Amino acid sequence: MSHRHVDPDTLLLKMPSLRAVKAFVAAAKYASFTRAAEALCVSQAAISRQVRELEIYLDAPLFVRAGRAVELTAEGAVFFDASQISFVNIAQAAERIRNAPTDTQVLTVCCSPAFSALWLSRHIQAFLADHPDIRLNVITTQNFQTKEPGVEPDIVISKFANVGAGYKAFPLCHDVIYPVCSADYVKRHPGVATLEGLPDAALLDLSPYGRAGVAEHVDWRVWLAFQNIDIDERLPGSPPVFQANDYTLIINMALAGQGIALGWDQLVADKVASGQLVKPVPEHVTLRNSLHYLACKEDAANQQACARVKEWVMSKFTRRQPPR
Template sequence: MSQRHVDPDTLLLKMPSLRAVKAFVAAAKYESFTRAAEALCVSQAAISRQIRELEEYLNAPLFIRVGRAVELTPAGVMFFDASKISFVNIAQAAERIKNAPVEKHVLTVACSPAFSALWLSNHIKDFRAKNPDIELNLITTQNFHAREPGIEPDIVISKFVDLGEGYSLHPLCHDIIYPVCSPEYLQRNPAINTLEGLRSSELLDLSPYGRSGVAEHVDWSVWLAFQNVDIDERHSGSPPLFHANDYNLIVNMALSGQGVALGWDQLVGHLVESGRLIQPVQERVTLRNSLHYLACRENANAGNACGRVKDWIMSKFSSWKAKGEIHNL
């Protein structure tokens, strides 16, 4: 069998000795070579030798002596800030691996920040109560195609049908979009119960920037165009539109009476049902040509737990099927 040639790893070759960095972090933390040696259960000579080797490697002094203590040089401060963060991350990852309960199933779920904050947070208590043996690791993202190295979600909730091999797709819902505001805002602005009055009100607009990985974009100009209303014909003196690509912010602004937002029914429906948000007009837009999907990783190791998460989420969307809002694929 032929051996594959591996090119030198320049990043790893440029890395200083982790043992020397460990000694440096301890000395910087305690501002003393003696206390660093005690903390690491080694001799002071060993600490001094490791730091001297590190300084020679970096070609820069890292400490200056002040009496019996030591202080970081500017180069030392820079190196300590980076080293400390890296060591904390390594220590936390090692601790999680060491202490991971064998009997628990850890599943990674990926979804948008809006779905996490507005849908999942409203239902997750029910899941955790019914499934105490499943530990969820939630990852929110705006780009489902660019994953961090080592992150392979077991469940992905998005509008994408191509997530790579190994995932089965299950339709959840269409987008149903309608205006929402607080009851107090409608009381102060009764004219927004017509499309023309709505057009000239304080509109909270969802910006497309940074959201291309989430869904096709529907903002106020698009939504009003579906109603044959031109947003450019707003009354003179109308308040300026507010733009943000953070949907959670827009919904919170609507809840606090700062204007009218476009509500995605699967995200704000529970707020409408509770009366915290209301629909000033009854018109709505349903995008029947696109669906939100639940993608489930077909992995034997997580099969049963993954299936239980999938079944639970699908059950929460079952009312959509009952209303005929989605079709079987």
């Protein structure tokens, strides 16, 4: 029988006693060794002993003792911020595991922040109401090619047909892109109702920076070029083009009447239908050479639940009739 040598784990070896940290967190939280002891159902001497052990380990005072009350030192405040967050994360993870219903399937869905905020948020409650035995854990990212360690999505909604081995992709829709703004903005700037006047408006532009996982990028320069308009020929004195890589921010600014954004139909169609946003011009651009996809993990233990989510999402896109 062979024994595999394991090198010393310096991180774990350097960790202080969790029992001592728990006593410290309680004392800091209640600003009292007595109250901390009551909260943890131990003696005050035990709290004092554990805190002293921690101070010796850290070689720093953690509390200033004034009568029955205690106050954190500067070193204690630094350690409390980190240890309290860590304890909260541990407690919440333990609670999720302890209380996870055995008859509920949890699916991890990975999508872009824009899809989550502008599409999923509108529909998810209806899905959960119709499928009470499925819980969705939504993780947003802009980089679908590099998954975070420990994150293995059951479903990925992205611009990529191939998101890794073991996934089968299903096409959802082409990108259909058109200008959108508030009705109030058109009233205040009637010139934007023509293609010629559109470039001179306050343009809200989706920046490519920080969006390495996007397959292609359509900004105002590209969209106007499809209309044979050069953005560099804007009138002198036109408002500067505002840029951000957060599409939700861009759309919220358009809703607030701060300018004109490019609207991706699958994300803004409901807002256009409700009148929250309007299309100042009828022109649109359709990217025929690229698609959005829903990819399902084929070897998932909960394939039936994945299939139900897939059918639900695809049914929403099948019913839609985007502009041609």
